[in-house]
Amino acid sequence: MKKQFTILATAITLISTGTFAQDINPNQVPSVVANSFKREFPKASDIEWELDGQNYNVDFEIGWGTDHEIWYDAAGYMLKHEEEIPKGELPKSVATTIDSEFKDLRIDEAKKITEGKQVTYEVELENFTEEWKVFFSSTGEVLHKIND
Structure with missing residues (x-):
């Protein structure tokens, strides 16, 4: 935490x-x-x-x-x-979390964020009615999400 x-x-x-x-x-x-x-x-x-x-x-x-x-x-x-x-470079753990927790959304954009030795990922997910910006740990844990 x-x-x-x-x-x-x-x-x-x-x-x-x-x-x-x-x-x-x-x-x-x-x-x-x-x-x-x-x-x-x-x-x-x-x-x-x-x-x-x-x-x-x-x-x-x-x-x-x-x-x-x-x-x-x-x-x-x-x-x-x-x-x-590219979305194919997301860690498998992040992709697995997206598939299970955001299955109705598709990946629009992905970023790798490095601060010191810590790596996180920012992924924009969307469908026709929703847009989310979700931050993941390198282990696939959802750290924060924003409904755009």
Whole structure:
């Protein structure tokens, strides 16, 4: 339960600080942050930076439109990484939970979210009358769900 609270608190913090984020020119990104990003993602394209409170947020693509979003602290340490993934890359445990608890819905979009060593998944599920955003642990446990 404590782990779930930590995930939820982090998500709320990032969402609430995101409302105050401002676009910045790449030359305004500290070199330690920019170098950390370039070293980790040398093939990134369509790069957009924002200052998000004290942290730096970067949106980019790799390959044929695979979207990524990363938050770095001012020292260049990666705080959080969200990446779009094909639904076939969801862990079997997550797919099994979707099949049993959301059987009337189909997967519209999936993201892998890495914060430190913790990995969670955000899955958008829908049918003709419902839309849900559901957060799963890597073991398939439903952490949080939002009816969109």
